[in-house]
Amino acid sequence: MKEFAYFPGCSLEKMASSYHMSAMETTQKLGVKLNELDDWNCCGATTYFYIDELLAYTLCARNLAIAEKTGLDVVAPCSACYKNMFFTAAHLKKDEDLAEHVNFALEEDNLHFSGNVKVKHLIEVFAQDIGPDELKSKVTKPLEGIRIAPYYGCQIIRPQKEKEDVEQPQFFEELISAIGATPINYPLKMRCCGGSLIISSRTAALTMVRNLLQSAVDNQAAVIATACPMCQVNLEVYQQQVNLEFGTNFSVPVMYFTQLIGMALGIPNKKLGIGKEFVAMAPTPLAVETAWGLPRKTK
Amino acid sequence: MTDTITFGQEISNLLHAAEGEPLKTCIQCGTCSGTCPVAGYMDNSPRQIIALINLGKKEQVLESNTFWYCASCYHCTVRCPQEINITELMYALKRYSIWKNRYKEGLIGPTFSEAFVKMIVRGGRSFEPVLATSYIFSFNTREFVQEIQGATELLLKGRLPLLPARIKRLENFRRMIGRIIPMGGLE
Numbered sequence: 270m271k272e273f274a275y276f277p278g279c280s281l282e283k284m285a286s287s288y289h290m291s292a293m294e295t296t297q298k299l300g301v302k303l304n305e306l307d308d309w310n311c312c313g314a315t316t317y318f319y320i321d322e323l324l325a326y327t328l329c330a331r332n333l334a335i336a337e338k339t340g341l342d343v344v345a346p347c348s349a350c351y352k353n354m355f356f357t358a359a360h361l362k363k364d365e366d367l368a369e370h371v372n373f374a375l376e377e378d379n380l381h382f383s384g385n386v387k388v389k390h391l392i393e394v395f396a397q398d399i400g401p402d403e404l405k406s407k408v409t410k411p412l413e414g415i416r417i418a419p420y421y422g423c424q425i426i427r428p429q430k431e432k433e434d435v436e437q438p439q440f441f442e443e444l445i446s447a448i449g450a451t452p453i454n455y456p457l458k459m460r461c462c463g464g465s466l467i468i469s470s471r472t473a474a475l476t477m478v479r480n481l482l483q484s485a486v487d488n489q490a491a492v493i494a495t496a497c498p499m500c501q502v503n504l505e506v507y508q509q510q511v512n513l514e515f516g517t518n519f520s521v522p523v524m525y526f527t528q529l530i531g532m533a534l535g536i537p538n539k540k541l542g543i544g545k546e547f548v549a550m551a552p553t554p555l556a557v558e559t560a561w562g563l564p565r566k567t568k
Numbered sequence: 569m570t571d572t573i574t575f576g577q578e579i580s581n582l583l584h585a586a587e588g589e590p591l592k593t594c595i596q597c598g599t600c601s602g603t604c605p606v607a608g609y610m611d612n613s614p615r616q617i618i619a620l621i622n623l624g625k626k627e628q629v630l631e632s633n634t635f636w637y638c639a640s641c642y643h644c645t646v647r648c649p650q651e652i653n654i655t656e657l658m659y660a661l662k663r664y665s666i667w668k669n670r671y672k673e674g675l676i677g678p679t680f681s682e683a684f685v686k687m688i689v690r691g692g693r694s695f696e697p698v699l700a701t702s703y704i705f706s707f708n709t710r711e712f713v714q715e716i717q718g719a720t721e722l723l724l725k726g727r728l729p730l731l732p733a734r735i736k737r738l739e740n741f742r743r744m745i746g747r748i749i750p751m752g753g754l755e
């Protein structure tokens with residue numbers, strides 16, 4: 270059994286509890302154990318970097334130090350957490366000065382980070398550690414005929430970590446194929462959703478969300494799959510706003526990739542948090558099933 | 569007088585892990601601006617901002633909404649032929665502008681960021697941050713989405729019913745932060 274340290278991040282505690290639930294259920298079914306980090310703190314997303322870089326690194330480093338104690342690689346389901354942890358680990362490894370500063374602060378919590386933790390995004394666990402072939406072999410209810418738009422968003426793939434393909438990645442598509450569904454190709458799959466701009470520029474944010482939805486819909490997506498709580502929320506919750514603003518009529522379910530994988534593995538909807546969406550327009554399992562012919566679930 | 573550094577050098581110094589003055593290597597090809605999904609809403613495109621910095625036009629740069637409108641999507645960064653980390657530059661400009669307490673009238677970014685950091689320093693965890701969407705959403709108060717501006721104001725006034733889950737070793741955590749920044753500044 271593969272084992273990882275798991276950093277849920279604050280958005281998974283509440284807002285994205287369905288992501289958390291489905292992540293736990295699917296990994297367990299696929300023989301992967303996620304151990305939640307003890308007493309983790311919010312990583313601060315990007316906001317700390319606006320104010321104080323050193324503080325930002327310290328906050329991420331605290332979680333990394335806690336993870337390091339477990340001797341396991343650490344996994345984050347939120348793209349922003351992932352990016353922050355990944356680059357904090359990389360910078361601290363490279364920059365002794367910075368590491369010294371940060372470790373001085375960590376002493377207060379009896380922690381030390383020596384740079385020996387590998388940071389992964391949850392989707393990498395599926396794409397690499399489990400792998401599409403293994404996943405495919407476990408599928409009991411293939412989502413045949415369902416057109417799924419993989420939405421990479423920004424921070425899973427950018428900035429570039431090593432030598433991976435940042436222009437045309439395919440790992441999300443491969444996972445969708447593995448569960449028997451059809452991955453659609455649409456030009457905006459890696460474009461920013463703009464959600465973070467909703468406060469500073471509502472027009473910019475809504476326009477960007479609209480363009481994305483349009484791109485997915487133009488390519489006959491039945492569902493948009495995401496691997497990040499922020500992407501999910503932005504694409505789902507702003508559909509109504511976009512419709513009001515632009516007179517459009519979007520009603521596209523936006524689901525976590527773990528929910529879709531869970532369905533294909535025969536995990537009951539309830540355990541995947543399906544039907545728990547906050548927004549009324551979110552796909553009820555029934556709507557998804559009837560509208561796109563998903564295999565009917567046993568209760 | 570002799571040791572005053574230029575605005576460009578000042579900004580370069582804020583770029584983490586950058587050697588020398590990376591902005592000087594900009595060839596003004598415009599790839600960044602062409603890639604940027606927000607360029608159309610910015611006072612100056614990313615390419616222009618770099619040109620302005622290199623020309624030492626500090627006032628004009630600080631007056632610009634450009635870096636507050638940057639969504640940190642890193643699309644420009646992965647495409648710049650000179651490997652300039654433009655996203656990092658936008659962060660640097662945000663920090664610079666906060667330090668200097670100089671930002672364009674009516675921009676909500678700086679105040680918002682500060683309020684958010686305070687919230688986490690107090691609690692260790694917060695509800696979803698940067699995206700106001702997200703944490704407004706986390707209370708299951710759908711109506712807030714219609715009134716994001718209003719909700720943000722409430723948040724800034726500390727009136728949203730935020731009850732961040734506190735971490736267990738909070739005292740250690742606060743002392744840890746204290747070694748990085750004087751708590752007085754954030755309380």
Ligand code: SF4
Nearest residue numbers: 278279312313314350
């Ligand atoms: S990126 Fe967001 S969700 Fe993740 S821990 Fe940081 S603040 Fe929380």
Ligand code: SF4
Nearest residue numbers: 422423424462499500
């Ligand atoms: S929420 Fe939007 S801005 Fe953030 S990573 Fe996802 S796509 Fe990018």
Ligand code: SF4
Nearest residue numbers: 594595597598600648
């Ligand atoms: S892409 Fe790079 S080199 Fe080209 S204008 Fe932008 S910053 Fe300059």
Ligand code: SF4
Nearest residue numbers: 604638639641642644
């Ligand atoms: S990181 Fe900022 S400047 Fe660069 S493309 Fe994205 S929004 Fe534009």
